[in-house]
Amino acid sequence: MCRCLHLIFAAAFATHAAPRGEILPKSVTLATPESRQQLLLTVYENQVQRDLTRLAQWTSSHPAIAEVDPAGIVKPRSDGQAVITGRANGVEATVTVQVKGAKAPFAWSFRNHVTPVMTKTGCNQGACHGALAGKNGFKLSLRGYDPDLDHDVLTRQSLGRRVSLADPASSLILQKPSFGIPHVGGKRFDRNSLEYRVIHEWITAGAPPPSIQDPEVTALEVYPAQAILAPGAEQQLVVRAKYSDGRVEDVTRWVKFTSADEGVATVNDTSGLVKMTGHGESAITLWYNSKVLYSRVTVPYPHQVADASYPRRNYIDDHILAKLKSLNLAPSKPATDSDYIRRSYLDTAGVLPSAEEVENFLNDASPVKREKLVDALLEREEYVDYWAYKWSDLLLVSSKKLRAPAMWDFYNWIRDSVKANKGWDQFAREIFTGTGSSREKGALNYFVLHKDPIELTETTTQAFLGQRLTCARCHNHPLEKWTQKQYYQMASIFARIGQKQGNDPADTVVFAKTSGEVLHPRLLRPLPPTPLDGIVIPLDAPGDRRVPFAQWLTDPKNPYFARAIVNRIWGNFMGRGLCDPVDDIRATNPASNEELLQALTRDFVGSGYNVKKLIRTILLSGVYQLSSEANATNQNDNKYYSKYIVKRLTAETLLDSMSQVAGVSTAFPGMPAGTRAMQLPDVRIQSQFLDVFGRPPRIICDAGERSMDPSIAQALHVINGETLNRKLSNPEGYPSLVLKLGLSDAKILDHLMLSAFSRYPAPQEKADLLAMLDKARVRNGTPQAQLDSRRQAIEDLFWAMLTSKEFMFNH
């Protein structure tokens, strides 16, 4: 159970006790004369916490050792120990502060102080001197990712005017930003500010350069890491950096703060003060020195929820229910059998159940009929088609860059892998460790599709790790932890992939070369191949560099690999990834239910990366079996799975479903008759319908390539276009068939409802629709004219149902 829940329960049980106060951080050591620490006084009452920091009276037991100012910032005076007390609204709490080295010599470091000052005040941002071309001849590295270069630029260029050791106060890097002389970028800090003093004292000390002995930031910590707050509340955040020498320092003042959801919370980037603007959860992301972290702030919905429960089926439901309770959201009622069969077919295999399958399922009295349904579904060929299509989207299978036979080889390898339910680790290993003929090993077409190490780096990290690395190609990622160095270390893994022509034009022989490097564009040398945050492979290590990469990739401890695919698969069924978009699982885009994502990932790794088992677990969870109909509390929730999220059918599923109900398949150029859209290996096979409804072009690895937005063009296409109209008027189709069979309107309606909506018509609905058909009936004229008119009416009924929301959506 998550920590925030403990807090809620703790608070709930203690309703009658005095509100409990607490000071964060709980331990404070001030290790240098310049160390400082912002303290937070927090009170927990009525399920929420309140930040009293700005109201509090702050006192120190020993002001001569540690002094605290009215804002709650404590500073060292002399070595020793002091107790700091914060009091507000009848709440009182204390914290012990250790002071060490208060009189020790101190020097500002270029890497750890001057660069963060320049970053926070914006000197080196993309808009100013951090631009690729610099600004007015002065160029710094973007957000300070290259302190050595910046030091050089500041101290060696421009004849010592930027940094004047002889007269520090005349240095341009003080004069300009403090507006002592005009500065196009405006005033960035005051002459009395700490920022000014840091730079001034650093220059006075001789402007020492960064050194490899400088402690490095190893991690960040944030207080509070999560908070449940009242509507409109304000919460100060405190960020501390941990350094490689063991020191911990408050760096709040230099952190870049961003809110992930400004509809829920905004944050003042200068102060780190969060203001809650709505209901729900938002992450406040923190960036300092290419390290990132987030704080999760929550305002529960203002509902009175009596019974926030639904039938628990497996561990997924524990995490969902905990989240719903914490947000005051009540889950929707359980889904009907009709809802369940339709949605599980569409989400699992991309097809509708037939009328007969629906009837059998509805009439089945077995208590485990849903389990039986899922087990049967997972063994169908359509299941294989559906997931082969999905992974073909992911791996960009297309004849745009591959010759047709190569495209087929790639596709067939993917399809065979799905059919065999190959572990996701094995699937990846076959791509990354394979050598030889691409005709024999279809997976190798991955390297034919992506020829250079840059493309391989970006597609691989996106497809298999859910990480977007592109920014780091030219500089450290400005909002993420990825550095340019890590990018080129990653690229080095793919630097020695050889390719030569095989036995036929579509055959490529992929092999490991013994030479070849990718140069880091600034350092102009290759970096030792290293997977993201992984172990360094020496540049002179013999053998295929991809092999240790694949080991790292599929190691159970890899923090991204399993998480990325689990999130994708979850998103397929639940309408939204736990991290959303599904392929953006960076550290600064936290999951809407982190505990659940971790539990799913653990289960998946433990099962041997068994995709089918994960799918089964999701399909049989209670949350997947909730109705899509909202209740009074969850109309606006589309994030925490309090109801099944309604989603339009994908282009391919919609077309196939129309074909199925109309009984007329779609003809695709170059494909055998009867091929379904979901069986197409290649998105270059022409289809206006699929294009209008947003099939992805498979050009860049990005889940957003697939468009799910409704448009007028789609409406026009089903109203006027050839695709659906031709199916309905086809003499071989079901509208013709039901007439030939001489079925009554009532029978036709029942059958159509079952095959299109997976349900029987409701009595009133049936009466209304039959009256509608009856009214349309022509009772005079020739028998042929009567027949024609009945046929048209049946066609029109089919059309009305196949374009209705109940059909076009999965619900």
Add this chain to the structure above:
Amino acid sequence: MLRLDADRTVEFCDGFRRRDFLHMGALTALGLGMPDMMGLQAKGAVDPSKKDMNCIFLMLVGGPSQLDTWDMKPNAPAEIRGPYKPIKTNVPGIEISEIFPRMAKHADKFALIRSVYHTAAAVHDTGHQMMQTGRLFQGGVEHPHFGSVLGKLKGPNGDVPPHVLLPKPIGATGGNMPHGQTAGYLGKTFDPFVLNADPSDPNFRVPDMLPPDYLSALRVDRRRDWRNMVDKTVSKFETSQDARLLDSTFHQAYTLMSSQKAREAFELHREPEKVREKYGLNRFGQSCLLARRMVEAGVRFVTINMFETVFDEITWDIHGSRPFSPISCYRDLVGPMFDMGYASLLEDLHDRGLLSTTMVVGSGEFGRTPKVNPAGGRDHWPNCWTMHMAGGPVKGGQVIGASDEIGGQPKDRPVTPMEVAATVYHGLGIDLATELPGAQGRPIPIVDRGTEPIKELFRS
């Protein structure tokens, strides 16, 4: 469409009850409900006494080089001034590049702004966002295109959609970010109607605009009624924005189909061959011609993407090496294409008395490096470029702002994309203090408070 059959009323968080919502949904099918419209008039965002202003926005995808187009530096060194020479225009003192001989005859109608710059990353996508919405997208918020804001505030004018995008949305331009051509947080209802066809194609027609021959109008109507009958029985879609939008797209489609005026507006073959040739028989030229027809039919805002991508296509994106374009393409292809389309558009609007109510705005997403690169091209340069505006309340025949001697930085009157947004909105008669409903109803001002339009641009 008006549904009074909702079984029960449920309170939404924004205070609307479901019954209200359905009711309004019917009225707003084309983008605007009465509450919205009247509320806005009451708040003064839209001045009903003023004549409606339209806008044609030319998105010059790729980013024209200021030095080779509208901000020539003939006295700069050869590696700065580039291969082209300035020519005189019909306004003394204003010179533009020789690649625009026809445009030069209309300098009295347009104003040049030679000091536009932005400070975001120098990739196409950021500039597309900022030049069409005024803002860089951050914090997961996608801001609405100018045309979508206008559509939201004023609604449709007749049977045509208020905002049309020709011929296709901007595709991939390298940054993998949104291009600012949707309604963003306003919701998909206010997205532009996208043509998705090439008007220069000899067989050009709007895809699926009309029913096939074998489907009588009677049956099209019946199907529509029956679809409503089928749909009304299920209530589970009412809280899904996508489902509501699907209804709205059907309604818009039917309105478009059933209006003769709307249909004819898209029929380019009604134009004399001579007129079509005058605009240039290419995608951009015919889009300009179609834009004029759109405005005549009542469309309030037309966006034209001059190109769809910058890869493997000859565009303004003259890096000099493949897959991008060489600098010579300005003389050979891109320049003449723009010159014909733009000049013809101004001429036609003027001759038909539409120029005084139609702003024509043209800009790239950034400028290009002052110094010619080793490949003989110029790279991305958001620090300074030139855009132009004509029509509506704009006073032509003037140059606003200036760049330094190499066209590298604004020297006088720097103009930000936010100020461009304020200028477009002001020109369209929209109060700059207008706030729009963002996520969870949080009001978002159309431009940051205190942003001023370029006042000297307008006739006083």
